[in-house]
Amino acid sequence: MASPRLALNAITVTAPDPRALAEFYARLLSLPVTASEPPRPHEPSEAGWAQIRTADGLILGFEYERHWHRPVWPAEPDAPHATQHLDIQVDDLDAAADHAVAQGAALAEHQPQDDVRVLFDPVGHPFCLYR
Structure with a gap:
């Protein structure tokens, strides 16, 4: 049996205010917010979702997380830790x-490397800038 075609086209990041975080990454990457939806009925005003799209078509999505806990980096025992991060050339x-x-x-x-800068976005996700 042949393997099905699989293609990664999006990465989704959870946040306590996804539309605000999308605006941050849009400014950072000089890209427009390409989609944004308000909260559903009975959700808090900071809920909803948004996305930006890179020139090569990768979608960076932002989803509301009701039980958000700011990650700790570098990781520490018994603290919320980042399970992924973005690398930006x-x-x-x-x-x-x-x-x-x-x-x-x-x-x-x-800062673990001379040719990389580790930063935190406004809600605490680490991301790396590298040459």
């Missing part, structure tokens, strides 16, 4: 890190 590491901070990111205290 840049041509100028210092300028890109400054841009990310200006958009609302925070530089991580621990």
Whole structure:
């Protein structure tokens, strides 16, 4: 039996305010928010979802998580930890890190590599900028 065709086309990130987080990543990556939906009836005002799409078609989606706990990075025992992170290629590491901070990111205290900058988005997801 032949294997079915599988193609990764989207990554979904959970957040306590997905539409605001989509706006952050849209500013960071200089991309428009391509879809955004308000909360469903009886959900809090920060619920809903949104997405942005890269030039090569990858969708970065943002979904509401009612029981959000900010991850801790590097991981610590008995603390919520990041189960994934985004890697973003840049041509100028210092300028890109400054841009990310200006958009609302925070530089991580621990920087494990000279050619990578670890930052946190506004709700605490770590992401890496690299050359």
